[in-house]
Amino acid sequence: MNFDKLFESKPIQMLQELGGKMQSNKVFSSISGGMMGTMNLILAGAVFSIISMLLNISGILETTDPVYQWLQLPYNMTMGVVGLAASFGVAYSYTKNLEMKGEVANGFVSMFLFMMVCAPVQQVTLADGSTKSMLDTSFLGGSGMFTAMI
Numbered sequence: 120m121n122f123d124k125l126f127e128s129k130p131i132q133m134l135q136e137l138g139g140k141m142q143s144n145k146v147f148s149s150i151s152g153g154m155m156g157t158m159n160l161i162l163a164g165a166v167f168s169i170i171s172m173l174l175n176i177s178g179i180l181e182t183t184d185p186v187y188q189w190l191q192l193p194y195n196m197t198m199g200v201v202g203l204a205a206s207f208g209v210a211y212s213y214t215k216n217l218e219m220k221g222e223v224a225n226g227f228v229s230m231f232l233f234m235m236v237c238a239p240v241q242q243v244t245l246a247d248g249s250t251k252s253m254l255d256t257s258f259l260g261g262s263g264m265f266t267a268m269i
Contacts, residue, residue: 145216150268152216153209160204164197199256202263206233209268237263 125131141147171190174180180187210229214222237258242250258266 145213149213149216150209152212153205153207153268156208156212157201157204160197160201164194167191168194199260201260202237202267203230203233203259205264206230206267233263233267234259237266 142151167190171180171187171194174190175182175187180190207226207230211222211226214225219225234254238254238256240252241255243253244250
């Protein structure tokens with residue numbers, strides 16, 4: 120198949136026009152810019168995940184090995200807060216696209232509002248019978264990404 124003909128076909132040209140219109144929209148370009156800002160965080164965690172998986176596949180480490188768990192920690196930490204970073208990035212990018220001042224302040228406000236919605240304080244009973252107030256971090260990662268964009 121000739122790829123030049125594929126890229127010159129009518130459906131691909133229509134998709135390119137649609138993509139161009141979406142990128143010129145301030146909201147869509149803000150979401151795109153905010154999500155691109157999270158790429159460093161995602162790549163940092165992915166490097167450790169790849170290293171630990173390669174060591175596991177080659178038989179050097181088992182998943183129960185403490186070194187394997189240590190290598191997975193950066194991945195879990197970065198992917199566990201990617202929604203939080205996205206909420207900051209999208210708000211920052213949107214403020215910049217609207218040519219307003221206070222990009223960083225709006226990013227932090229968005230991040231704190233995201234935490235209020237997606238990480239409510241919960242009372243947890245510990246093994247010794249005492250209770251502690253803790254944040255539920257279940258939705259700060261990829262599972263809360265759509266909420267972060269809103």
